[in-house]
Amino acid sequence: MSLSVLLGHPKKVKVKLLEGDITLEIVPMTTKELVPLLDVDEKNKTAALKATKDLVYKVLKHNFPEITPADVENMPIYNLNSILDAILDVNQLKGERSPLELRK
Numbered sequence: 001m002s003l004s005v006l007l008g009h010p011k012k013v014k015v016k017l018l019e020g021d022i023t024l025e026i027v028p029m030t031t032k033e034l035v036p037l038l039d040v041d042e043k044n045k046t047a048a049l050k051a052t053k054d055l056v057y058k059v060l061k062h063n064f065p066e067i068t069p070a071d072v073e074n075m076p077i078y079n080l081n082s083i084l085d086a087i088l089d090v091n092q093l094k095g096e097r098s099p100l101e102l103r104k
Contacts, residue, residue: 015086026090
């Protein structure tokens with residue numbers, strides 16, 4: 001058995017964006033990336049938003065090496081949410097409640 005069994009493999013998914021569909025290879029999230037998304041309250045919403053953008057950037061960087069953090073900052077919210085939904089779905093975190101709501 002190899003270590004990759006524990007660490008997971010990327011999964012290709014189709015994501016609907018404002019400009020049309022795109023196929024992204026989504027890498028598995030780590031527990032380190034999940035914690036800021038779960039630990040949301042009034043005082044750390046900014047940290048959760050940063051963690052969300054960092055996660056989207058990680059996936060996009062894997063697919064488009066030329067992308068910059070500024071590109072993610074300037075991305076339409078619809079596209080950011082669509083990519084985040086795909087990431088959560090691949091990581092089996094998408095359900096009736098957002099992972100941002102899990103601790104409430």
